[in-house]
């Protein structure tokens with residue numbers, strides 16, 4: 001048994017749900033925890049701007065999936081032989097966490113790995129068959145979607161649904177019409193992303209970034225990656241979700257409406273910032289560099305600093321000067337002081353040395 005496993009253990013029916021509400025796409029994995037088998041809980045809840053499910057898929061490295069398969073096979077064999085499974089399940093958890101980070105299209109894959117936990121709990125022999133099939137399917141689907149994604153990378157004036165249907169008429173194999181499984185009314189709690197639900201029975205509380213708000217929506221029960229992708233593509237086409245290229249990471253991201261952002265909201269690898277935040281900072285730095293008041297201030301600062309070095313000006317005088325200069329610089333940037341007056345003031349104590 002998994003006695004030393006420190007996380008909630010997926011149990012019972014593990015389901016994937018998807019919906020798009022107000023240009024936000026939501027993907028969830030629901031399951032019970034083995035210690036609370038009656039309560040359906042959230043193992044994953046992801047909210048992203050519409051377009052991300054497809055866009056992230058384009059950049060996922062599926063060779064990693066291939067190299068992980070033999071490792072998983074080895075883990076499963078060891079577990080089936082009745083050896084202590086905790087370590088192997090911790091490794092399986094690492095693998096599904098990796099795919100969570102690669103994009104929401106991998107929710108069915110994550111769920112398939114999570115089902116190994118549930119199977120172990122109900123005493124079944126574990127098998128990699130479903131996971132292997134899925135891996136092969138992701139590879140085919142990615143190739144298809146790389147082609148289809150280009151349909152979305154056009155000016156926002158273009159009606160995407162018409163554009164797609166026209167492409168379908170010409171090349172129905174490359175641009176298929178998508179259909180998908182069961183859609184039904186459901187209640188979702190929105191307002192931020194959730195990594196893993198910790199059930200009250202485990203003495204931990206769900207930690208959300210923002211308060212949760214219940215929303216009734218038409219929700220898809222995802223049975224396969226095709227299901228999920230087809231549903232998303234149809235939503236994007238109907239809602240006219242266009243792809244723009246992020247000026248920071250160079251990846252596609254979805255936009256709706258009239259707003260034309262330059263940066264996506266992906267988290268930058270190894271940073272707590274998103275492209276949007278880093279991009280805004282870069283723009284600010286650029287503007288500061290370009291501002292003539294700041295250029296003049298820097299020029300004068302250097303000249304005054306040199307005077308301290310040569311003993312013409314004391315450090316106190318310089319500090320006083322620079323404080324005044326910064327205040328005037330900021331007023332000049334804000335448009336309260338003309339550049340002419342600012343430069344005249346900077347040069348007013350010029351010496352012929």
Ligand SMILES: [Zn+2]
Pocket residue numbers: 246247248249250251263264265266275276
């Ligand atoms: Zn980006």
